[in-house]
Amino acid sequence: MNWDAFHRRGDVLNAVIAELDNRRDGVAPMYLPGVEQTFRDELDLLSALSLKWHTRLSGRLERVMSEEPLNYEAAVIGAWRDNVAELPGIRLALDAALAGTDAEILAVIGKSQAKEHELLALWSGRVSAYQLEEYGDREGAKVELLAREGFEFPAAVEAPAEPLSFLERLKAAVA
Numbered sequence: 001m002n003w004d005a006f007h008r009r010g011d012v013l014n015a016v017i018a019e020l021d022n023r024r025d026g027v028a029p030m031y032l033p034g035v036e037q038t039f040r041d042e043l044d045l046l047s048a049l050s051l052k053w054h055t056r057l058s059g060r061l062e063r064v065m066s067e068e069p070l071n072y073e074a075a076v077i078g079a080w081r082d083n084v085a086e087l088p089g090i091r092l093a094l095d096a097a098l099a100g101t102d103a104e105i106l107a108v109i110g111k112s113q114a115k116e117h118e119l120l121a122l123w124s125g126r127v128s129a130y131q132l133e134e135y136g137d138r139e140g141a142k143v144e145l146l147a148r149e150g151f152e153f154p155a156a157v158e159a160p161a162e163p164l165s166f167l168e169r170l171k172a173a174v175a
Helices: 003-023 042-066 072-086 088-099 103-124 132-148 166-174
Strands: none
């Protein structure tokens, strides 16, 4: 991948994220300009979104833990919720993919979710590094459930109204 293609991919991914954040319906917007040229298929796009989600969550967890919280689990839950507040469209798209029926997407996104659960379990103190493989996914899923409990996803952003033309503004001012 050359420099231009790399940056084009980032621009297209940012447009996808903005569309997901605006719509909040969890459906990958494969129709956006450049998506089909940049991503092989829906799985490729969802994988990129998953990576974006996981990277932000990891960074957020490191930042929260650097503040040495007294309650690790509460700090992890807060970090997860903050990540959803920042990237609601991605979370909804990943949730929709996990609720779908495509076996290949379920396998890839499911594995990503299992790794996220391990991360949540480890940072919350529910498991040690030695227990991670055996209990990480299960304990991290419990942390995620606690984070979702009582949490409401931010509402969809209403599309801005078309700006009035100069003539329409003039008519409104005269009226």
